[in-house]
Amino acid sequence: MALFLLGAAEEFAVEARDAPSRSCRGFCRLDRDTYDADALVHLEDYLLAGHFDAETLQLAEHFLPAAREGVRTVG
Secondary structure: OOHHHHHHHHOOOOOOOOHEEEEEEEHHOOOOOOOOOOHHHHHHHHHHHHHOOOHHHHHHHHHHHHHHHHHOOOO
């Protein structure tokens, strides 16, 4: 699911300016057991490149507890 949300952010950014923001909200529905750490890093990079600073911060804060625990889930 995480990789799908990342792909959606990339694919629809040209057509809908809010698609990366919607992908961020969708990604935040995942929890520490269902997110993919690699997809998270790529989505954060993509959001930062598109100047979606608030969404990037939201993602980072949401998954900080999982990052602290070192939990990595491969989707």
